[in-house]
Amino acid sequence: MNIRTLTNDEKLPWDLLLLADPSRLIVQEYVKNAVIYVGELEQKIIAICVVKETAKTIVEIMNIAVCESMQGQGFGKQLIHFAVQEASKRGYAQIEIGTGNSSIPQLRLYQQCGFRIVGVDFDYFTRHYDEKITENGLICRDMIRLSYEL
Ligand code: COA
Numbered sequence: 599m600n601i602r603t604l605t606n607d608e609k610l611p612w613d614l615l616l617l618a619d620p621s622r623l624i625v626q627e628y629v630k631n632a633v634i635y636v637g638e639l640e641q642k643i644i645a646i647c648v649v650k651e652t653a654k655t656i657v658e659i660m661n662i663a664v665c666e667s668m669q670g671q672g673f674g675k676q677l678i679h680f681a682v683q684e685a686s687k688r689g690y691a692q693i694e695i696g697t698g699n700s701s702i703p704q705l706r707l708y709q710q711c712g713f714r715i716v717g718v719d720f721d722y723f724t725r726h727y728d729e730k731i732t733e734n735g736l737i738c739r740d741m742i743r744l745s746y747e748l
Pocket of ligand 1 (some may be wrong): 617618619653662663665668669670671672673675676696697698701703704706707733
């Protein structure tokens with residue numbers, strides 16, 4: 599998969615953004631001033647990773663998604679490694695990511711990529727999302743915060 603930055607004149611791949619985050623309003627807010635990496639296969643965008651500066655020395659992966667038919671083939675891992683390397687090259691000290699308490703495969707993936715759990719934002723999803731989110735037999739309530747020291 600070839601990874602590049604999405605340019606300002608290109609349309610946002612909403613189908614991918616909404617795969618990782620069901621709230622269009624929340625996505626619309628965090629894509630402002632963010633760097634958007636897209637993964638392509640045969641010139642077709644199949645994956646996305648939105649990275650945003652949240653403090654002078656910290657960036658956060660706000661959104662990461664691989665199109666459903668291409669999942670489970672290592673593209674997500676490749677994108678995360680790319681985002682980590684880019685953040686390091688750009689001089690940041692830390693890269694963070696947050697995910698739901700119910701997002702078990704994602705929690706596994708981020709820890710496999712070197713992220714450590716550093717905190718819990720209790721009731722984040724109940725406070726910020728109108729619709730109830732359920733996955734893996736769990737209600738998604740809390741945001742698990744993970745961080746990677748660069
Ligand atoms: N179910 C089970 N295992 C999963 C999984 C899933 N849905 N997604 C990833 N994994 C595991 C893989 O088995 C693999 O583990 P392994 O290396 O030990 O075999 C590891 O995670 C990496 O998998 P990879 O193929 O790189 O992941 P991916 O290309 O499917 O991308 C996501 C991972 C999460 C980006 C992708 O599944 C996705 O877009 N999901 C929907 C959107 C989403 O949840 N985004 C994150 C919001 S926090």
